[in-house]
Amino acid sequence: xxxxxxxxxxxxxxxxxxxxxxxxxxxxxxxxxxxxxxxxxxxxxxxxxxxxxxxxxxxxxxxxxxxxxxxxxxxxxxxxxxxxxxxxxxxxxxxxxxxxxxxxxxxxxxxxxxxxxxxxxxxxxxxxxxxxxxxxxxxxxxxxxxxxxxxxxxxxxxxxxxxxxxxxxxxxxxxxxxxxxxxxxxxxxxxxxxxxxxxxxxxxxxxxxxxxxxxxxxxxxxxxxxxxxxxxxxxxxxxxxxxxxxxxxxxxxxxxxxxxxxxxxxxxxxxxxxxxxxxxxxxxxxxxxxxxxxxxxxxxxxxxxxxxxxxxxxxxxxxxxxxxxxxxxxxxxxxxxxxxxxxxxxxxxxxxxxxxxxxxxxxxxxxxxxxxxxxxxxxxxxxxxxxxxxxxxxxxx
Amino acid sequence: xxxxxxxxxxxxxxxxxxxxxxxxxxxxxxxxxxxxxxxxxxxxxxxxxxxxxxxxxxxxxxxxxxxxxxxxxxxxxxxxxxxxxxxxxxxxxxxxxxxxxxxxxxxxxxxxxxxxxxxxxxxxxxxxxxxxxxxxxxxxxxxxxxxxxxxxxxxxxxxxxxxxxxxxxxxxxxxxxxxxxxxxxxxxxxxxxxxxxxxxxxxxxxxxxxxxxxxxxxxxxxxxxxxxxxxxxxxxxxxxxxxxxxxxxxxxxxxxxxxxxxxxxxxxxxxxxxxxxxxxxxxxxxxxxxxxxxxxxxxxxxxxxxxxxxxxxxxxxxxxxxxxxxxxxxxxxxxx
Numbered sequence: 109x110x111x112x113x114x115x116x117x118x119x120x121x122x123x124x125x126x127x128x129x130x131x132x133x134x135x136x137x138x139x140x141x142x143x144x145x146x147x148x149x150x151x152x153x154x155x156x157x158x159x160x161x162x163x164x165x166x167x168x169x170x171x172x173x174x175x176x177x178x179x180x181x182x183x184x185x186x187x188x189x190x191x192x193x194x195x196x197x198x199x200x201x202x203x204x205x206x207x208x209x210x211x212x213x214x215x216x217x218x219x220x221x222x223x224x225x226x227x228x229x230x231x232x233x234x235x236x237x238x239x240x241x242x243x244x245x246x247x248x249x250x251x252x253x254x255x256x257x258x259x260x261x262x263x264x265x266x267x268x269x270x271x272x273x274x275x276x277x278x279x280x281x282x283x284x285x286x287x288x289x290x291x292x293x294x295x296x297x298x299x300x301x302x303x304x305x306x307x308x309x310x311x312x313x314x315x316x317x318x319x320x321x322x323x324x325x326x327x328x329x330x331x332x333x334x335x336x337x338x339x340x341x342x343x344x345x346x347x348x349x350x351x352x353x354x355x356x357x358x359x360x361x362x363x364x365x366x367x368x369x370x371x372x373x374x375x376x377x378x379x380x381x382x383x384x385x386x387x388x389x390x391x392x393x394x395x396x397x398x399x400x401x402x403x404x405x406x407x408x409x410x411x412x413x414x415x416x417x418x419x420x421x422x423x424x425x426x427x428x429x430x431x432x433x434x435x436x437x438x439x440x441x442x443x444x445x446x447x448x449x450x451x452x453x454x455x456x457x458x459x460x461x462x463x464x465x466x467x468x469x470x471x472x473x474x475x476x477x478x479x480x481x482x483x484x485x486x487x488x489x490x491x492x493x494x495x496x497x498x499x500x501x502x503x504x505x
Numbered sequence: 506x507x508x509x510x511x512x513x514x515x516x517x518x519x520x521x522x523x524x525x526x527x528x529x530x531x532x533x534x535x536x537x538x539x540x541x542x543x544x545x546x547x548x549x550x551x552x553x554x555x556x557x558x559x560x561x562x563x564x565x566x567x568x569x570x571x572x573x574x575x576x577x578x579x580x581x582x583x584x585x586x587x588x589x590x591x592x593x594x595x596x597x598x599x600x601x602x603x604x605x606x607x608x609x610x611x612x613x614x615x616x617x618x619x620x621x622x623x624x625x626x627x628x629x630x631x632x633x634x635x636x637x638x639x640x641x642x643x644x645x646x647x648x649x650x651x652x653x654x655x656x657x658x659x660x661x662x663x664x665x666x667x668x669x670x671x672x673x674x675x676x677x678x679x680x681x682x683x684x685x686x687x688x689x690x691x692x693x694x695x696x697x698x699x700x701x702x703x704x705x706x707x708x709x710x711x712x713x714x715x716x717x718x719x720x721x722x723x724x725x726x727x728x729x730x731x732x733x734x735x736x737x738x739x740x741x742x743x744x745x746x747x748x749x750x751x752x753x754x755x756x757x758x759x760x761x762x763x764x765x766x767x768x769x770x771x772x773x774x775x776x777x778x779x780x781x782x783x784x785x786x787x788x789x790x791x792x793x794x795x796x797x798x799x800x801x802x803x804x805x806x807x808x809x810x811x812x813x814x815x816x817x818x819x820x821x822x823x824x825x826x827x828x829x830x831x832x833x834x835x836x837x838x839x840x841x
Contacts, residue, residue, distance in 0.1 A: 142639040142649050145632070149653045149716065152667045155684060159670065171682050179680075299512040306516055308571075310523045315568035324561040328838075330569075335834045337576050339773050339827045343799050343816040345575055347809050348582035351593075352574070371515070376575020379568055408560060409531045437660030439780045444804065451508060456662040460784055463666065470670060470682065477666035481659045488658035492651065499721065500728055 160478045163212070163275040164471035170272075179272045180216070182225060184265045187242075187250070190258035200240070200254045206266060207248030212275045218244045218268035225267035238264060280475035284462075288472065290479050292450055293458035297483075299367060300442070300454055301435040304374035305428055308382050311375065313424070316386035317412045321398060331387070337380040346444050349373060353445070365447040373445050374435050382427045385501055389423035390416060426498025429491050433484050455480040523567065530563045580820070587813035601814035611815070614793040617707050618822075621778060621794065624708070626771040628715045630764055633722025637730055638752070640723075650727070654720035661717070661780030668713045669785060674698040701790045710792060713781050718774065722767045729763035730756060769826045776822050795819050 159172045170179035185206040193200045207213050219225040220236065228234050230246040240254025244266060252258075285291045318324075319331055350364070357364035393416065401411045417424075435441075439456040446452040453461075459473075459480050466472050488495060538552045538559075590597050605611050636653055640646035656664060673683030677696055681687040686696040700706045733756060741751050757764070779796035786792045788801065795815055803812025 318564035
């Protein structure tokens with residue numbers, strides 16, 4: 109009987125495993141080495157998460173690891189023209205604020221040219237070419253005082269270095285959802301993934317039962333074929349299936365690309381693994397149960413639905429998780445078999461188009477990427493045991 | 506909202522159709538070949554036998570249909586199309602292959618794929634093994650394994666965004682926002698546009714797949730390591746073997762078959778790698794791989810002949826693994 113089935117019937121969860129034979133290495137060295145590896149593996153994702161909730165301006169100019177400290181930005185603002193001046197105590201004054209409201213910035217240094225922006229501290233007064241002196245304060249307010257009336261028609265620029273206080277926000281998510289249709293894509297991904305997970309499991313369950321518990325000529329051959337089909341590259345199927353869909357579309361006057369075709373395609377592509385895993389599991393179910401059911405006069409159909417299916421729950425769960433993650437994360441099948449209109453663009457495709465049009469807008473990309481990975485992460489962390497079990501059954505021995 | 510209803514309805518109908526088929530076909534079979542009371546014994550037995558012969562095919566029929574339409578038939582159809590011109594209607598013999606073997610980008614993609622094949626499975630297995638051994642020795646090993654395993658849940662596209670952010674480049678003098686360039690600058694070097702550097706860029710794309718697949722290798726290898734009998738290790742220790750000797754001369758040989766399984770599984774994933782290259786460079790700057798090249802010829806250039814020829818090359822590369830898997834399965838199952 110198949111060894112994988114035994115592995116699957118007696119799963120070892122990650123946590124409560126018996127201890128492996130111990131090697132006494134330097135204890136601290138072990139902790140340190142593992143810590144470095146874990147850091148290498150998690151930092152990229154942490155960077156994405158942290159960045160996705162940072163202020164877009166801050167994200168663009170400073171590394172995410174500095175997210176908690178203030179960042180320096182170099183900016184310039186134009187001063188008002190002579191038209192805005194007021195006369196006070198015999199002097200002419202222009203007042204205002206260089207910073208926008210609620211910008212979260214404080215001015216550190218300023219100057220009248222890009223080259224001298226670091227020369228004067230906030231609060232200093234410097235001489236202006238258009239006459240008079242200007243004082244710029246840390247909060248952005250300025251006061252430009254001259255003894256003679258201002259006459260300039262174009263406001264000169266003030267260049268400054270501002271400190272940006274760290275700011276965390278969900279604006280990036282709002283923007284990527286509202287302007288870039290991530291919410292729609294999310295719904296599309298669900299629309300694609302749920303039926304395409306359930307259909308192959310139903311089909312595979314019956315086939316696996318037949319291959320595990322019914323005797324018929326050609327059974328071994330079929331198992332061999334399924335093991336062979338496990339590794340057939342998807343690239344082989346794309347064109348022929350698409351051509352088939354086009355012919356069907358022509359004949360019946362329907363769209364060639366759409367959810368229906370993609371569900372069925374995912375069913376076809378996912379079946380070999382689903383059948384393989386389920387059959388291995390079912391072969392390992394105790395023979396006595398089957399025999400006693402047969403003795404009681406239960407038909408195959410009844411044995412299958414009332415006994416084998418409930419007993420196979422762990423295997424079914426593993427397969428459902430695999431298939432769901434595979435579809436949710438797939439790009440190629442979605443590119444080929446789904447249309448490009450809004451109501452068929454799934455998350456992976458949407459992310460690709462974000463990459464294409466906003467390749468450097470990291471506030472959008474990080475938020476968009478997180479939206480696309482949040483469901484798999486939840487599935488993964490909550491159902492890790494089943495996931496691991498399925499992996500072990502699929503490959504060990 | 507309408508779409509959610511549509512999807513829910515699809516689930517109900519699809520599942521309903523299949524359940525109805527399985528139940529209905531089964532019921533029909535019992536009905537058609539029923540053996541009511543009083544049927545002559547011989548006839549009843551004959552009918553019983555007939556029912557037992559037909560029923561498995563009812564169970565397995567839909568699966569066979571799907572496998573045939575979506576996997577078996579396409580293999581032959583793709584092979585046929587690779588001998589036809591760009592629209593699949595004009596016989597060109599082996600012209601597509603002749604063109605392929607004279608095509609510079611094809612060789613570049615092949616060489617890159619070979620690089621992927623050598624580097625990715627090796628590093629995945631190496632890292633997976635090291636992490637499995639280390640994690641078994643610390644109290645927080647389970648958490649560590651969970652975290653290293655996590656990238657497996659992330660899509661290749663999502664992972665590509667994550668790593669593009671790691672590799673981001675800003676000109677010298679400006680603060681780097683990609684962590685790799687920030688490190689490089691902190692060490693006193695110039696920042697680089699990593700994805701445009703020949704050869705190194707392919708390796709940086711491989712890093713993404715290694716990052717994703719190491720967790721897989723780790724989980725499988727950790728399970729195999731636990732399967733090594735404690736006594737074997739103890740005996741070696743009593744004989745005075747060093748820890749290094751135990752690792753290389755006992756542990757590794759004991760789990761060799763599992764290492765090969767992990768290796769071949771990752772090999773298959775590597776051969777089909779498409780999303781990462783598509784999202785990161787789309788084959789620019791010398792990073793082309795076969796799967797992406799196949800996609801480009803088939804769906805961007807619209808040449809099914811050449812696209813199919815490239816697909817066939819990928820298929821041929823997969824064949825040894827397929828053969829090996831089948832052989833292994835048959836050995837396990839034994840006769841019958």
